[in-house]
Amino acid sequence: MAYKDERHFEIENRGAVLIVRVDGGPHALFGPEIANELEEVVDRVDHDSSVHAVVIAGAHPTRFISHADVRWLQEGGAATPSVGERGASAIVRAAEIADRARVLDPVVTRTPLQGAVQLDRLHATFLRMNGSGVIFVAALNGSALGLGAEFAWACDLRVMADGDFFIGHPEVLLGINPGGGGTQRLTRLIGTHRSLVAILEGKPFTPAEALANGAVDELVPQEKVVARAVELAEYFGSRPKGAIAAIKRSVYFGGSMSLSEGLHVERTEFLIADQSKEAQDLMIEYLATTDATGELPLYNPDTYARALQLGRVPGRRSTDRTQRS
Amino acid sequence: MAYKDERHFEIENRGAVLIVRVDGGPHALFGPEIANELEEVVDRVDHDSSVHAVVIAGAHPTRFISHADVRWLQEGGAATPSVGERGASAIVRAAEIADRARVLDPVVTRTPLQGAVQLDRLHATFLRMNGSGVIFVAALNGSALGLGAEFAWACDLRVMADGDFFIGHPEVLLGINPGGGGTQRLTRLIGTHRSLVAILEGKPFTPAEALANGAVDELVPQEKVVARAVELAEYFGSRPKGAIAAIKRSVYFGGSMSLSEGLHVERTEFLIADQSKEAQDLMIEYLATTDATGELPLYNPDTYARALQLGRVPGRRSTDRTQRS
Amino acid sequence: MAYKDERHFEIENRGAVLIVRVDGGPHALFGPEIANELEEVVDRVDHDSSVHAVVIAGAHPTRFISHADVRWLQEGGAATPSVGERGASAIVRAAEIADRARVLDPVVTRTPLQGAVQLDRLHATFLRMNGSGVIFVAALNGSALGLGAEFAWACDLRVMADGDFFIGHPEVLLGINPGGGGTQRLTRLIGTHRSLVAILEGKPFTPAEALANGAVDELVPQEKVVARAVELAEYFGSRPKGAIAAIKRSVYFGGSMSLSEGLHVERTEFLIADQSKEAQDLMIEYLATTDATGELPLYNPDTYARALQLGRVPGRRSTDRTQRS
Numbered sequence: 001m002a003y004k005d006e007r008h009f010e011i012e013n014r015g016a017v018l019i020v021r022v023d024g025g026p027h028a029l030f031g032p033e034i035a036n037e038l039e040e041v042v043d044r045v046d047h048d049s050s051v052h053a054v055v056i057a058g059a060h061p062t063r064f065i066s067h068a069d070v071r072w073l074q075e076g077g078a079a080t081p082s083v084g085e086r087g088a089s090a091i092v093r094a095a096e097i098a099d100r101a102r103v104l105d106p107v108v109t110r111t112p113l114q115g116a117v118q119l120d121r122l123h124a125t126f127l128r129m130n131g132s133g134v135i136f137v138a139a140l141n142g143s144a145l146g147l148g149a150e151f152a153w154a155c156d157l158r159v160m161a162d163g164d165f166f167i168g169h170p171e172v173l174l175g176i177n178p179g180g181g182g183t184q185r186l187t188r189l190i191g192t193h194r195s196l197v198a199i200l201e202g203k204p205f206t207p208a209e210a211l212a213n214g215a216v217d218e219l220v221p222q223e224k225v226v227a228r229a230v231e232l233a234e235y236f237g238s239r240p241k242g243a244i245a246a247i248k249r250s251v252y253f254g255g256s257m258s259l260s261e262g263l264h265v266e267r268t269e270f271l272i273a274d275q276s277k278e279a280q281d282l283m284i285e286y287l288a289t290t291d292a293t294g295e296l297p298l299y300n301p302d303t304y305a306r307a308l309q310l311g312r313v314p315g316r317r318s319t320d321r322t323q324r325s
Numbered sequence: 326m327a328y329k330d331e332r333h334f335e336i337e338n339r340g341a342v343l344i345v346r347v348d349g350g351p352h353a354l355f356g357p358e359i360a361n362e363l364e365e366v367v368d369r370v371d372h373d374s375s376v377h378a379v380v381i382a383g384a385h386p387t388r389f390i391s392h393a394d395v396r397w398l399q400e401g402g403a404a405t406p407s408v409g410e411r412g413a414s415a416i417v418r419a420a421e422i423a424d425r426a427r428v429l430d431p432v433v434t435r436t437p438l439q440g441a442v443q444l445d446r447l448h449a450t451f452l453r454m455n456g457s458g459v460i461f462v463a464a465l466n467g468s469a470l471g472l473g474a475e476f477a478w479a480c481d482l483r484v485m486a487d488g489d490f491f492i493g494h495p496e497v498l499l500g501i502n503p504g505g506g507g508t509q510r511l512t513r514l515i516g517t518h519r520s521l522v523a524i525l526e527g528k529p530f531t532p533a534e535a536l537a538n539g540a541v542d543e544l545v546p547q548e549k550v551v552a553r554a555v556e557l558a559e560y561f562g563s564r565p566k567g568a569i570a571a572i573k574r575s576v577y578f579g580g581s582m583s584l585s586e587g588l589h590v591e592r593t594e595f596l597i598a599d600q601s602k603e604a605q606d607l608m609i610e611y612l613a614t615t616d617a618t619g620e621l622p623l624y625n626p627d628t629y630a631r632a633l634q635l636g637r638v639p640g641r642r643s644t645d646r647t648q649r650s
Numbered sequence: 651m652a653y654k655d656e657r658h659f660e661i662e663n664r665g666a667v668l669i670v671r672v673d674g675g676p677h678a679l680f681g682p683e684i685a686n687e688l689e690e691v692v693d694r695v696d697h698d699s700s701v702h703a704v705v706i707a708g709a710h711p712t713r714f715i716s717h718a719d720v721r722w723l724q725e726g727g728a729a730t731p732s733v734g735e736r737g738a739s740a741i742v743r744a745a746e747i748a749d750r751a752r753v754l755d756p757v758v759t760r761t762p763l764q765g766a767v768q769l770d771r772l773h774a775t776f777l778r779m780n781g782s783g784v785i786f787v788a789a790l791n792g793s794a795l796g797l798g799a800e801f802a803w804a805c806d807l808r809v810m811a812d813g814d815f816f817i818g819h820p821e822v823l824l825g826i827n828p829g830g831g832g833t834q835r836l837t838r839l840i841g842t843h844r845s846l847v848a849i850l851e852g853k854p855f856t857p858a859e860a861l862a863n864g865a866v867d868e869l870v871p872q873e874k875v876v877a878r879a880v881e882l883a884e885y886f887g888s889r890p891k892g893a894i895a896a897i898k899r900s901v902y903f904g905g906s907m908s909l910s911e912g913l914h915v916e917r918t919e920f921l922i923a924d925q926s927k928e929a930q931d932l933m934i935e936y937l938a939t940t941d942a943t944g945e946l947p948l949y950n951p952d953t954y955a956r957a958l959q960l961g962r963v964p965g966r967r968s969t970d971r972t973q974r975s
Contacts, residue, residue, distance in 0.1 A: 027946055066946055074933035077924030088921040092914060116921060123913050130909070135525075145948055156521070170948050172897060173957045174936060175890040175929030179920030183900035184912040188517045192838045193864055196806070196901045200785075200886055200894060203958055214518055236525055240500040244525060247497060250508035251521045256909040259455070259581040262509040263448050264417060270504030271413040271441060274402030279500030283399035286499060296352055296391055298470055298495050307498045308528055460850075481846070513842045539843055561850055565825040569850060572822060575833035576846045584780070584906040587834040588773050589742060595829030596738040596766060599727030604825030608724035611824060621677055621716055623795055623820050632823045633853055 009037045010059065016052040017233045018045060019226065023059035024066065030147040031069035032118055039125045046132045052237030055229045056155065057139035062165070064140045065148030073176070076115025095120040119179060126154035126181055130252040133245035135236045139229035141222055145170050145204060150180035153189060156248070157236065158215070159229045160207050161222035167215065168204025188256060190214050238311030240282075246273040285315045292316050334362045335384065341377040342558045343370060344551065348384035349391065355472040356394035357443055364450045371457045378562030380554045381480065382464035387490070389465045390473030398501070401440025420445040444504060451479035451506055455577040458570035460561045464554035466547055470495050470529060475505035478514060481573070482561065483540070484554045485532050486547035492540065493529025513581060515539050563636030565607075571598040610640040617641050659687045660709065666702040667883045668695060669876065673709035674716065680797040681719035682768055689775045695784045703887030705879045706805065707789035712815070714790045715798030723826070726765025745770040769829060776804035776831055780902040783895035785886045789879035791872055795820050795854060800830035803839060806898070807886065808865070809879045810857050811872035817865065818854025838906060840864050888961030890932075896923040935965040942966050 012019040020041060024030055045051040058064035095116035129136050138152040140160040144167045152158050152167065160167065169186070171178045178186075178199060187195040190213045198205070210216040220228045236244075246269035254265030273279055289297045297303045297313050307313045337344040345366060349355055370376040383389035420441035454461050463477040465485040469492045477483050477492065485492065494511070496503045503511075503524060512520040515538045523530070535541040545553045561569075571594035579590030598604055614622045622628045622638050632638045662669040670691060674680055695701040708714035745766035779786050788802040790810040794817045802808050802817065810817065819836070821828045828836075828849060837845040840863045848855070860866040870878045886894075896919035904915030923929055939947045947953045947963050957963040 027940075063949075066949060070933050070936050070940075073924060074930065074937065077921075077926075077930055077933070085918065085922060089914075089918045091921060092917045115924075116917070119917055119920070123917065127910065127913070143949075156525070170954070170957070170963075172889045172893045173948075173961070173963045174932045175893050175926060175962065176923045176933075177893055177896035177900055177916065177919050179916060179924070181913055181916065183897060183916045184904060184909060187901050187905040187912075188909070191516070191841070191864070192901060192905055195905070196898070197867070199897050199901065200806070200889065201958070202889065214516070217522070239497045239525065239527065243497045243500050243502055246502035247508060247524050248521070250502055251512055251517060251524065253909060254509060255512040255517055255520070256907070256912070257581070258586075259509060259513070259578060260452065261908075262512075262581070263452070263506055264414075266502065266504060266506065266508045267417045267441070267444055267448065268414045269502050270444070271402075271416060273501045274398060274440075274504070276402075276500060280399065280402055282499045283395050283402070283501075286395050287399065290352075290395075298498075299388075299391060299468075304495070307495070308526070311498070312500065313495075313498045481850070516841070539841070542847070564822045564850065564852065568822045568825050568827055571827035572833060572849050573846070575827055576837055576842060576849065579834060580837040580842055580845070582906070583911075584834060584838070584903060585777065587837075587906070588777070588831055589739075591827065591829060591831065591833045592742045592766070592769055592773065593739045594827050595769070596727075596741060598826045599723060599765075599829070601727075601825060605724065605727055607824045608720050608727070608826075611720050612724065615677075615720075623823075624713075624716060624793075629820070632820070633851070636823070637825065638820075638823045 007037070008034050009041065011041070014230065016050065016237050017055060017230055018051055018053070019055045019057065019230065021057050021059045022065060028058060028060035028063040028066040028142075028148075029069040030065045030067065030151065031072050035118065035122045035125065039121065042125055042128050042132070045134045046128065049241065051134060052241060053135040053137060053233035055137045055139050055226065055233050056151070057141050057226050057229070058144075060142060063142035063148070064138070064144040064167075065151055066143070067146035067148055067170070068180070070174070072115075072118075073179075076118070077176075079115060091116050092120070122180060126150075129154050129156075131245065131249050133241035133248075135233055135244065137229045137233045137236075139226045140165070140167065140216065141225040143167065143204075146178065146182070147180045149204075150178060150182045150185065152216075153185035154181060157217050157229075157232050159218045159220060159225050159232065160210060160216040161225050162207050162219040163222055165207055165222075166204035167207075167210050169199045170202045170204065172200060172202040186215065235311075238309075240276075240278045240312060242273050242276050242278060246270065282312055286313055289313075289316045332362070333359050334366065336366070339555065341375065341562055342380060342555055343376055343378070344380045344382065344555065346382050346384045347390060353383060353385035353388040353391040353467075353473075354394040355390045355392065355476065356397050360443065360447045360450065364446065367450050367453050367457070370459050371453065374566065376459060377566060378460040378462060378558035380462045380464050380551065380558050381476070382466050382551050382554070383469075385467060388467035388473075389463070389469040389492075390476060391468070392471035392473055392495070393505070395499070397440075397443075398504075401443070402501075404440060416441050417445070447505060451475075454479050454481075456570065456574050458566035458573075460558055460569065462554045462558045462561075464551045465490070465492065465541065466550040468492065468529075471503065471507070472505045474529075475503060475507045475510065477541075478510035479506060482542050482554075482557050484543045484545060484550050484557065485535060485541040486550050487532050487544040488547055490532055490547075491529035492532075492535055494524045495527045495529065497525060497527040511540065560636075563634075565601075565603045565637060567598050567601050567603060571595065607637055611638055614638075614641045657687070658684050659691065661691070664880065666700065666887055667705060667880055668701055668703070669705045669707065669880065671707050671709045672715060678708060678710035678713040678716040678792075678798075679719040680715045680717065680801065681722050685768065685772045685775065689771065692775055692778050692782070696778065696782050699891065701784060702891060703785040703787065703883035705787045705789050705876065705883050706801070707791050707876050707879070708794075710792060713792035713798070714788070714794040714817075715801055716793070717796035717798055717820070718830070720824075722765075722768075723829075726768070727826075729765060741766050742770070772830060776800075776835075779804050779806075781895065781899050783891035783898075785883055785894065787879045787883045787886075789876045790815070790817065790866065791875040793817065793854075796828065796832070797830045799854075800828060800832045800835065802866075803835035804831060807867050807879075807882050809868045809870060809875050809882065810860060810866040811875050812857050812869040813872055815857055815872075816854035817857075817860055819849045820852045820854065822850060822852040836865065885961075888959075890926075890928045890962060892923050892926050892928060896920065932962055936963055939963075939966045 136155040138155040254262035461480040463480040579587035786805040788805040904912035
């Protein structure tokens with residue numbers, strides 16, 4: 001597989017894991033071109049059965065992504081006709097339709113809708129990451145504010161550099177709210193109130209604070225961030241891709257709905273995963289091993305430990321009779 | 326009250342508390358017959374005003390429920406016609422209608438819909454537990470994986486045996502997602518991200534981990550699990566059944582909706598509970614005690630302590646004038 | 651600005667911060683008149699651009715608000731015609747319409763709908779606090795049960811007196827569920843399970859417990875509660891009011907919806923905030939400072955520290971070239 005090098009993304013192919021280094025220029029900014037390149041990468045890996053995980057790191061020596069290109073945000077706001085809440089909601093809906101119809105470039109460019117459509121497409125890309133069978137790991141090898149933090153919240157796992165770095169939301173100090181999903185994903189990540197207070201204050205988390213409140217999963221020395229992210233990518237990426245997609249959709253999407261709607265999403269995903277060849281083969285093998293050994297493989301501690309490493313329950317040849325509880 | 330002994334459920338009647346010991350055979354599996362017996366028990370206790378709480382324990386020496394009968398899951402997937410996401414969603418909706426119409430046994434059995442209908446009925450039973458005025462306590466006197474864990478998440482409280490036991494979700498290692506509510510109830514129990522990571526990894530929690538992240542409420546030595554669960558069942562079950570139902574519905578159902586929808590559920594439940602004879606009597610007595618003693622009963626620490634033990638604020642005869650803050 | 655002194659509210663105007671002392675009489679009760687006065691205050695400050703924050707304290711020496719006036723609750727229940735769940739839901743909907751049409755006083759008073767309409771208006775007031783650009787800080791200078799706790803949960807921040815005080819929900823012990831938003835806001839504040847257990851038990855939190863589970867933000871000695879609440883009100887209230895409103899709506903309302911609906915709310919709020927004069931000025935100044943200094947102002951630690959104090963990123967004159975990471 002040969003991905004052509006994009007202008008802002010340096011992509012390293014390590015088999016099942018793709019490492020993407022995002023170069024936002026000397027100020028490490030997230031602008032519309034990065035949004036477009038991200039959309040392309042997500043689209044590719046989602047369709048490429050050989051890719052199981054993507055690690056995203058910053059190319060800057062001390063930053064993951066500084067924040068959004070403020071010129072982009074400012075011009076978007078200046079171009080938008082002054083509207084009230086009802087008008088804004090209508091523009092967002094129009095942007096969603098425009099995006100779905102892919103009329104963006106010829107029609108919408110340089111109109112008041114452009115900013116809203118670009119924002120809508122970025123949201124769609126982040127949502128696509130949430131619904132994908134690919135594991136996304138943010139390798140936070142430096143600081144991340146605003147859209148940089150939102151990019152990290154849209155990943156499945158976050159490894160952060162320990163040291164004089166920070167991650168969070170300063171938007172309120174520029175008179176705006178986070179617009180790239182921060183008010184939604186940070187809220188679901190660390191809880192309504194901690195998210196509210198952090199975003200209202202505009203003060204970012206230190207690495208230790210981010211670890212304590214669950215905003216990031218692990219802290220390691222800066223020079224080990226990418227290596228540790230790759231380890232996690234390989235470990236989680238070793239699970240069956242169909243099951244990963246079903247779990248991510250059930251938790252991210254179903255888990256944010258009412259309980260009965262969420263259960264509907266879960267049952268739908270289960271019906272799809274349950275009939276897949278991979279699941280059928282694994283279950284038939286599980287039953288055969290149970291018959292052959294007289295014990296459920298998952299109650300054999302050695303088998304379970306190997307299953308966690310392999311990403312699936314191993315078959316008979318590799319199962320012994322050691323039993324547990 | 327005489328419940329006939331079912332094949333898999335051994336039911337002990339202790340007045341307001343029912344103890345159910347679930348026998349899933351030598352492998353302690355959760356199969357379709359257990360789902361049916363559970364539905365019957367939930368239906369009975371929900372209509373029996375003398376039952377205030379149910380304790381559910383495993384009959385196996387070291388396991389609560391091992392996990393689902395994998396043959397059941399595997400045959401369900403094999404019987405389902407190969408469908409995409411839209412088709413799966415349609416089958417789930419059809420199953421919901423079939424279940425509501427109670428056409429299950431004659432028409433649906435041995436058709437591709439059977440698995441989906443059985444799963445839908447199990448979801449309905451778990452949801453009924455969530456909306457009931459009966460308190461359900463899981464006495465986790467051993468390990469629980471997959472559907473065993475999901476059964477525990479569907480209860481209101483969980484007491485777990487301390488020791489070499491575990492509880493969690495290995496489904497990903499068999500190529501499927503949890504299908505008995507695990508992605509929804511664990512997510513609402515311990516938070517989106519911890520739930521996501523645990524289910525993606527497929528590694529269960531130790532008792533200490535489950536206690537730390539809130540997946541279980543208490544750890545006690547294995548031989549004391551049932552006794553402690555009965556204590557909790559009696560304590561929580563002593564509250565007015567109508568208020569318990571109103572609270573459970575408001576929190577489980579309303580609490581998973583948008584804030585304004587959730588508030589609508591709460592107000593509706595409040596209107597029903599507020600006009601009940603039990604609430605009216607308790608409130609009239611509360612006002613009378615306030616007049617008689619010159620203090621609000623809940624600001625009399627002795628009265629409050631006794632109210633917690635009795636399950637309701639005691640009336641005048643048992644109230645003295647000791648006051649607090 | 652001259653607010654006339656209401657019967658139950660003593661209002662002190664400290665410029666951007668309003669201090670409201672709620673006097674619920676000798677028993678410190680929350681009755682319908684307090685609900686009406688609160689509605690008026692929220693309406694006023696929401697429209698008064700000079701008010702940025704409101705501190706709410708109790709006038710009683712040891713209580714914030716004891717709880718609701720039980721006579722009010724009891725008579726509301728007694729007046730309601732006996733209805734099932736469907737009837738209760740219909741009454742709630744009717745009350746919402748009656749409230750919107752402002753037909754309350756002449757038509758609805760002394761009819762079975764009155765209690766439901768009053769409850770609905772109180773919910774609307776609390777929701778308006780959640781959607782406002784004004785910061786509400788509860789100065790819990792004493793205990794708060796039931797509706798007193800619900801009033802505090804409807805605020806954005808909570809400072810509580812350390813000592814022999816308590817906050818929580820005893821409603822179950824009177825046969826009812828919390829009806830002023832407690833099952834919804836406490837659930838979103840401290841998580842589904844901790845909220846469920848606390849409300850089912852009916853036992854309030856000590857100050858230390860409330861701090862540990864996130865139900866309150868800070869504990870200080872009782873005599874310092876109001877002063878500390880004013881400090882927080884000034885600090886958070888210094889942020890741009892439009893951004894505060896956008897953030898509060900996105901987190902409270904959007905954050906309780908499905909992820910995709912929540913993202914829609916966030917994008918809509920962003921579009922409104924992004925085109926505001928205040929945001930446009932701050933962003934243009936941010937870009938100018940970046941050009942002048944060669945560094946992003948938020949990556950200059952002195953500038954960021956001053957921004958947190960000022961409530962917005964300062965402009966060029968006050969920015970030096972000290973750089974960070």
